[in-house]
Amino acid sequence: MRFATRLEYFSFKHPDSMAAPRTHCALPIPAGFISGFTGSAGTAIVCRTKAALSTDGRYFNQAAKQLDDNWLLLKDGLENVPTWQEWTAEQAECGKIVGVDPAVITAANAKKLAETLSKSGATLVSVEQNLVDLVWGKDRPARPNEKVKVHVDKFSGKPFQEKIGDLRKELRKEKREGCIISMLDEIAWLFNLRGNDIPYNPVFFSYVIVTMDTVELYIDEDKLTSEAKVHLGEDVRIKHYDSIFAGIRALGATEPRSTDENALAMDTKFLLSNKASWALSLSLGEDGPLEDIRSPIADAKAIKNDTELEGMKACHTRDGAALTEFFAWLENELVCKKSKLDEVDAADKLEQIRSKHQNFVGLSFPTISSSGPNAAVIHYMPEKGLCSVIDPEAIYLCDSGAQYLDGTTDTTRTLHFGTPSVMEKKAFTLVLKGAIALDTVVFPKGTTGFALDILARQFLWREGLNYLHSTGHGVGSFLNVHEGPIGVGSRSRFSEVALAPGNVISDEPGYYEDGKFGVRIENVIMVREVQTLHKFGDKPWLGFEYVTMTPLGRNLIEPSLLTSAEIQWTAGIIDIEFTQLLNKAIRIQSHLDALPQRFHNLDHAGPLSRDSKFGMSSRGAHSNGYGYPDADGSYGNGESLGVNAYGSGTGRGRGHRQGGYGGFYNEETQQQSRTPSQNSRREGETTDRDRQPSQSSSRSRPRDVETGTRWRPGRDDTRSRSEGVNGIRGPQSIEDLLQAVQRDWDIMASDDCVPVQVGLQLMDYSTLGKADREPDFMGVHKKIQKTLRSIVNEHHQGFNSSIGTYHKIQSSIHNSQHRVRNLRESLEQAKSGLLTTKPELKGLAMSSQNYDDILQLFNQIQEIQALPEKLEALISDKRFLAAVDILHGGFRLLRRSELENIGALADLRAYFNNQETSLTDVLIEELHDHLYLKSPYCQDRWKSPASEGRPVGNPSNWAGTSTWDRPVYSFLAKMDMSSALVDDSSRNPEADPFYYIQLIIEALYKMGHLDTAVDRIEQRLPVELFAVVDKTNGEVDARYPNLARGLSSQDRSRNSLPTKIDEQRGHVLSEFLWTLYAKFEAIAEGHRVVHDVITGIIKREGIRKNSLTGGFKELWKLYQSEIRSLLHDYLATDGDSSFRPTAGDLDGRRHNASNQRDKTKKMFKLSDVDQKSTEFKTEQDDLEEILRSSVPGLVTKSRQKNATGDIPQSRQGNSGTGHKLLVKPSVFNMAILLLPSLNFLQRLKDIVPITSDLGTSTLTSFLDDFLVTVFLPQLDEAVTDMCMLSLVAVDAFAEDPNWAALSPRPIFKGAANFISLVKAFSKMLDSIPHDQAFTQLILNQIVTYYDKCCGWCKAIVIRMSSQPPGGIRLKAAAALAESGEIRDTAQQLWDGSVGNRQELIDKEIDLLIKQTNDNPLEPSDIISDPKTAVLLSLLHNSMQWLASHLEKLRHITTSSVDSSQSESRRITRNRRWTLITAMKPKRDSISQPVYLPMNEETVAIFDNTLRSLRSLATTVLLTLHIDIRCGVIHMLAKAMAGPTYPQIHNDTPSTPAPTNWHLIMPTPPSAASPTILELNNDLIALDTNISTYLGHDERRFITSGLARFIDRVFVSSTRFIGAMNQNGALRLQLDVLVLQQNLKNIITDSLPRNSPHEVVALPRSAKFLDWFIEGADKALEYAKEEKEAFAAQGYSALAAGNGEPFTYDELRILVELCFSEIMRGPRGVENREDFLAAKRSNGDAMLRLSEVMWDAK
Secondary structure, eight states: OHHHHHHTTOOOSSOSEEEEEOOOOSSOOOHHHHTOOOOSSOEEEEESSOEEEEEOGGGHHHHHHHOOTTOEEEETTSTTOOOHHHHHHHHTTTTOEEEEOGGGSBHHHHHHHHHHHHHTTOEEEEOSSOHHHHHHGGGSOOOOOOOBEEOOHHHHOSOHHHHHHHHHHHHHHHTOSEEEEOOHHHHHHHHTEEOOSBTTBOOOSOEEEEESSOEEEESOGGGBOHHHHHHHGGGSEEEOGGGHHHHHHHHHTOOOSOOOTTSOOOSOSEEEETTSBHHHHHTTOTTSSEEEEOOHHHHHHHSOOHHHHHHHHHHHHHHHHHHHHHHHHHHIIIIISOOOOBHHHHHHHHHHHHHTSTTEEEESSOOEEEEGGGGGSTTOOOOTTTSOBOOTTSEEEEEEOEEETTEEOOEEEEEESSOOOHHHHHHHHHHHHHHHHHHTOOEETTOBHHHHHHHHHHHHHHTTOOOSSOSEEEOOSSSOSSEEEEEESSSGGGGSSBOOTTOEEEEOOEEEETTTEEEEOBEEEEEEEEOOSOOGGGOOEEEEEEOOOOOOOGGGOOGGGSOHHHHHHHHTTTHHHHHHHHHHHHHHHHHHHTSOGGGOOSOTTOTTSOOTTTTTOSOOTTTTSSSOOOSTTOSOSTTTSTTTOTTOSOOOSSTTOTTTSSOOOOHHHHHHTSOHHHHHHHHHOOOOOOOOOOSOOOSSOOBOTTTOOBOOTTTTOOHHHHHHHHTTOSHHHHHHHHHHHHHHOGGGGSTTOOHHHHHHHHHOOSTTSOGGGHHHHHHHHHHHHHHHHHHHHHHHHHHHHHHHHHHHHHHHHHHHHHHHHHHHHHHHHHHHHHHHHOTHHHHHHHHHHHHHHHHHHHHHHHHHHHHHHHHHHHHHTTOHHHHHHHHHHHHHHHTSGGGTTOGGGHHHHHHHHHHHHHHHHHHHHHHHHHHTTOSGGGGGGOOOTTTTTOOTTOGGGGOSOOSSOOHHHHHHHHOOOSSOOOOOTTSOGGGSHHHHHHHHHHHHHHHTOHHHHHHHHHHHHHHHHHHHHHHHHHHHHHHOTTHHHHHHHHHHOOSSOOOSOOHHHHHHHHHHHHHHHHHHHHHHHHHHHHHHHHHHHHHHHTOOOOGGGOHHHHHHHHHHHHHHHHHHHHHOOTTOOOOOOOOHHHHHHHHHHTTTSOTTSOOOOGGGSOTTSHHHHHHHHHHHHHHHHHSTTSSOHHHHHHTTSSSOGGGTTBOTTSOBOSSOOOGGGHHHHHHHHHHHHHHHHHHSOTTSSSOGGGTTTHHHHHIIIIIHHHHHHHHHHHHHHHHHSTTTTSBOTTGGGTOSSOOBHHHHHHHHHHHHHHHHHHTSOOOHHHHHHHHHHHHHHHHHHHHHHHHHSEEEOOSTTOOEEEOHHHHHHHSSHHHHHHHHHHHOOSTTHHHHHHHHHHHHHHHHHHSOOOGGGSOOOHHHHHHHHHHHHHHHHHHHHHHHTEEEOOOOOOTTSHHHHHOOSOOSSSSGGGOOOOSSTTTSOOOEEEOHHHHHHHHHHHHHHHHHHHHHHHHHHHHHHHHHHHHHHHHHHGGGTTTOOOSSOSSOOTTOOTBOOSSOOSSOOHHHHHHHHHHHHHHHHHHHHSOHHHHHHHHTTHHHHHHHHHHHHGGGOOOBOHHHHHHHHHHHHHHHHHHHHHOOOOSOTTSOOOOOOOHHHHHHHHHHHHOHHHHHHHHHHHHHHHHHHGGGGGGGSSOSOOOHHHHHHHHHHHTHHHHTSHHHHHOHHHHHHHHHHHHHHHHHHHHHTTTTO
16 A cells, blocks of 8 residues: 555654645645545545544545545544544644644644644644655656736726735725735736646736735746736736745834834734635744734625626626537437447537637636436546446536636536436425525625525425535636635635625535435526615615526426426526527628628528528527537437427427426427428438547646647637538527627627628728628628528517417407497487487486586595695605695695685685695705705715725825715716606605705795795805804814813913924814815705706796806805815914014014015004904994894804903904814914815816806916915915024024934034924925915025024124224134135135145145234134034034935926016916816825925025025034134244243344243253143044034044144244243153144044055154254254255155254254253343353354255245
8 A cells, every 4th residue: 555655654753643734835735645535625634553534525425435444534514523633632642742734734723723732732833844745755746837927907807006005905904014915816816817837726826925015926937928027017026936934034024114102002013814824824933923814805806896797797608608519419429329428528528619619718627527426426526447437317417617718617517318216306406496596585785605505405404405515605707716705605604704796606506315316506696786675774685696508407307396486587597698699690680781782692581581491490400509410310309309408399488498498398298399391301301510529538638838828629720610600500609600700790790880881891802992801791691691590480480379369369359349339339329219208317417417516526625625634744754746746736626616615615725825835944944954964864975084984194195086986976967857857655755865856946846936945045055054164163173172172272382383283183174174075065066956957947847037047156155255264264373472573683684584575465463453442342343243144153152252251262262253273273284274175176166067157267266366365474474483483592503402313413403493494384385386485485584594693603703803993803713714715725625635635734734824924813813612612513513404404305396376476466367276286195294205396596596595504514614624723823822932922923033032931941841831731622622522513524624634733833833932941842842742642632544545644743843852952063964964865865755754854944943942042041141151152153053054955045
């Protein structure tokens, strides 16, 4: 035994058993390999010593046959039979381990199994390597690599991008980040792709991960055709199939998209289908961010769209034709020809017939061709050599289906080609009754298949019978033939999802007797909404539409068990489709008959003539309907086809038509109905047709090597089609003929065909003509005539018999008329005779007539007395048309002359008069209730954002057209005003509000009070609209009860700047506006219906009075007023205190910023008015009284009450129109206000009647005036006030404590506030139609901020001048950084490259030394305060940061509108807000970039301002750079000059300076000089500050070259030394060491790589002091040697590290200092001889210096 032998190969050391369920995995495991079982559903459990297989009732018989003795069969679902989990737990007791491949089991089943095992102490583990694969080894087939092709929209009905969009909407609804898709049919459906990897299922191996931003398809890329890749485009990322688990693990590291702290915590982030493998779930860990649920794609896929439903109908029609042809062929072979066919031969023949049909792709599952006992095996699969020969005397069950491009079919028919037994007929009929019961059921929406299952089983249950499979399953559209999650069955899973319109399911009850026979009838049905007489609970009611077009086996039906309705259903299941085919063929024939005579040389008797060739026979030469002849061995005669009647019988109408479509009559009746002439003709008929040999008996089809598709025999063979046309068959021949015409002569099948034009083309022998196709055309014409004649001959007997019946009826009518005339004449004669013989009868007759008149009068009075009750009942039922008729009828009766003088009727007359007035009032009130949405029936006419499921937190998502259809347009399109509306008592008039409005208008017109109603509507319109606004305001306010407190608290807070719309309050205003405008739109729709109905009445009745149709203009005026008021209420900030400073300079800036305002228009502010003055209150009271009397409700009670109090209205949250303000007024509200308003106005354009005098193109023109007169001034004030606050605040130029969240370096708090304001205004302006006047306001404030920063910068770098004429001037560094050669050099250092850097540094040093020599520095010239340096650093950072952020706002628009220009204001036709397309709503306002819209003119101002900001930042940086160097010069000069600095500026003192002897020291120094230490401290403090506040580049720019600068300045400053001895020189050497060490800690080497490092040393200073100590002679020798070395080596001599050679002046100072102790010090003063000797030596040294440096001059 193969299994036993292979099992020993394993040494299950770790797992004690191996569970391998046959669920979907990466590569399905053939069950035959391990168990021999070939069913499609089962679970195998392999232990060390036992093995079991579990399957459901469909495969009990099959598994019992296929499993050997090694296996135990677990029949799932039976009582006392353990489930496979329970059996596994029993075998794994005592702590054993059960292993399972996680790729072949779902996470839910794994969890269930683990729970079951834990009860017995066992443990479940996942096995990474499938043990069956190890045994299988290399013999396991490779994974298929079939090509994936595009399923075009023609068949799919919906692009895949829309499907992905719908999926993402579902994910947002479920608050999930994405989903992981592993079901292959879901992937194929989602992307509109089809493959061929799984037999019979057009799917392909792949996985998909869909997130909110990306779509990833995991597939072997070489599977995708070029068309598939183009189809997917860039929307889908293609990744390798095997990388799915890595992709899922990467999801675990994905951070949630939502960062809102107030958002609900989400336990999971990604959805995973509960049918996905355990391996996918394990990839993120057992507790990973996944949620196993029913796939939302499965639910969407189950509801077919219209295209898919039409495709299912079309493919079932073709499939039904193929099955009918197959059954006819099979019956002919078995019964007539006595052929021996096995089950596989029949299945192959059926596939061959199917393959000839259009759009055929392949089978949808292996054909279940089963005969006799095999039919009891539910999912039987015949195999060549092992299957049975089909027994004609036994039941034959055929369950088959096909895959077509436009749908998938699944049909089961049970036939018997002999005489069935009583039990077989009973079982078949009971199954048929169940199928009919399910097919005809009507059920409410929300019903599941679980609830309907009993309908199909009830008749079997009554007999104690049942079947063990489900009753129905979902069917895919060119996808899996078994499709979830819907179905009909008794298992709990069928109760999870309710049936819905668009579902396609099977209806397949059955019955099976093991070893004997099996019966199953399977039809495909579609769920449709049906119309019922009543609608309980206002729920839709559903039913099924029949799709399968295949006849039933009639000889298995027991008619006595069927009801009349069931018999009718059985008889008519195919008639509809047959009639459609016939009508289409007749239409083509009519086109052919209309052609010119040249192409009509045929028999003009037409298809309806009684041609002798066909005679009066019910059948033609091929009347069996399948194209097979009725000669020897044929199956068209009654003797051979009396069993199933496939092609037999006479054409006796719907119930008795040939082909087995229905009807019940025995064989004797069929034989007797046939005339001898018919039988004789059949006996003589012969045929030339030979039966086609079977193409293949193999159960597998070879593949096309090039295309990779399965070969389908005969699919492209057109010969079979032409043969079918010649063979005048039944419905199948018609279909083939129509397809041929559609393919070759499609113009003839169209409705706009012009026969004359076609005839001219057929006579045209040019290259453009069709004369060469004339023979083909004539052939098709003949085929159509023959086919139509054949069809007519089939049914002419019924027509013929009906003619005789018609003649009999007509004769009976004539006889009756003759008898009536005779009776009338007899009565006239009898009357004349009586008057002659008895004259008194005439008086009696007159008295009787009077009595009759009195009785009629009493009857009329009684009739009138009964009218009030009827009238009130009709009014109560709101049947107003009937009530008006009753009212008018009462008035007509009361106005009769015979009733005028009856006083008892006065009360009735008064009653009817009162009822007329009352009914008019009722009608007008009802009309108002439905116009202004007061009626409960009007709630569905408008949708609020919350009810539509639109996210409240993102108002931009509310824009656009609503997803629900507007019923008003369909109502207006269907409304017929050509005739008056009649009363319909069968419907609820209020259910359709628009119909109800029409009914009321018609009733008012019938009453003659239509003009009264129109007047009242116009009068009450302002009050009603006010009430709608007020009610909506209250509803929104009630949903947000804390809003009022938030509003008042923010009113009291004046310290915060409203730089952005508060998200927690802005959505409230958005919800209010969208809700209000939705109601406004619904109200406008009602008025449109009123307008159109009145217009229709005027046109119908010929009324000349047109004033009744002017109400829509009044509605628009009030809408315009309400919109303008809402905009003003939420924008205007009149009365608020201003942030504007009152200083004169700020007033000037404000004037400059607003100088473009139109000064011709006066402006005032309510805040400037004394509201407590007597004059003001008097005027206000008079105005409110006028408003109250003219427009009730316009002045609210709260306003009236507060008018006499002292509480200002602006603080109570009420608007000027009396409505409560939901949010605080602000110009920022414009972004919220404008989009809903324009959206409403745009939608209003579609509602405005065409006949109205209201121009739709000017609906939004009133907003232009609002822009200029209200919004622009408010924006100007808000911008100026808020921006000025960021300038004048105390901490405006202080470091922002939260700078790290905004900038990489510290910035001013005022700059952060200012940019937030600019961005907030820009964001608001970017969301509304652009106007350059708005942008100019922002630009003015940017310029103002720049001016303020410039002034503030100058304020901290100025000093009082000590030189004449005095005054204030900039400090040295600031002045040098403004302009001049030093600034240019420093600027080049900041901007320049490394190449000339050293030259620029030397140039800067020379210029600074020269500048300070010419203009000595003063202590006040140095910016020594560290705080000032910090402020300058902050200013530099702030200007750079501000410029970079402002540059991101730069955006050039094409708009030329500028309200600030007078000529622009005069152009009234250039409306900015007319169309909603002017708005630019953002899908995600947070992540979308913000722009400041500008034109070419304003962008030039903007760019200049940015350059100014950057220039200011550069100037500040240069000031810091120059200031540190000026400080070095000042401190070194001070250190050299000593206490006399800065009075001593003489470079060559001629006499000793007794006060400058601080470097003549008696003892060696022990510390550096205090001045040098102070300089070190300044350098350290500056470096600390710039390291903290400036960037790396700025710090390098300030400190780089500083060592060289100090070295040069140190030597240059020695000229300030009065006298110095060696101890003094030692002191300076110590100073040099201190400076050098400090510079090493400050200067950073930030130059690029490969550049020479900056030398942090003072070589020339050290050399100067060393030479001084050695004396003048040595110094001159060193100078001479150094000169010679540089002359010989050039600049390479610098490698010695001694710096550049000294200049002549520097050596002169050095020589003089060597003798200064005597010549200038105290020794020279005390000893004259020493002074003279030193002087001579100095002179000699100078002469020698001249000799050494003679060329230095």
